[in-house]
Amino acid sequence: MPDEQQIIREARLWRDKGWTARVIKNDDDEGWAVAMIKDGEPEPALVGPWTMGRDKKNPKPLDANAFGTLVKTASEVIRRHEQQLHAQLHKSLMVATVEADFKIMLDIVPDEDDPYAWLSAQDANNVELAKVRVAPNYKLNQQNARAWIADDFRRPD
Known part of the structure; x- marks a missing residue:
């Protein structure tokens, strides 16, 4: 669990509330992507496109509102995955x-x-x-x- 010293708020890297958002070069094209990684997890929970900045070359900097939205979206992705896994592992039916x-x-x-x-x-x-x-x-x-x-x-x- 990160403590207060580990909070990072940079243009391309935010770490807070158990999450890390990292803006990365999109390998598929000229644009940018953002990866959301939950603390302790090896893989991102969410990778999605990221907006270009005003200069049309560099990414738009991360900010508190964007980070909050990304945390909410990535948390929902994890929740859905957990629900799907639970449904695969636990089945029940009624028999009269x-x-x-x-x-x-x-x-x-x-x-x-x-x-x-x-x-x-x-x-x-x-x-x-x-x-x-x-x-x-x-x-x-x-x-x-x-x-x-x-x-x-x-x-x-």
Whole structure:
């Protein structure tokens, strides 16, 4: 976490509030780009075009308003990415049977060496009824969930 001495406010480099904005030469054309990097991250969260200055050669200098907008935009990009990742790793569906209603969940653990997933069931009161370890590519759908319930929540093959 940067402390007060690490705040930088230069024409092409701003560092504040856990973010660094760096104005860079755009490799694709004659223009400029700005890269937003969250402290501690190796890659930019956002890279976008940057406005030319009045001389039409150099970039417009960074300022407080532009930096604030860039932080907000880059934070939103990260938030969306986290939501997408969460949706990929955590799935759930509802299954209504004659006996009861169940919430069936699949939580994938993306371990580099040994990825796996937890398949679990809750009743209508959110009480966990079963939890078994399954392969990370287990397909959670109504058919498989019903089969698991019918098999008394034994671990699927």
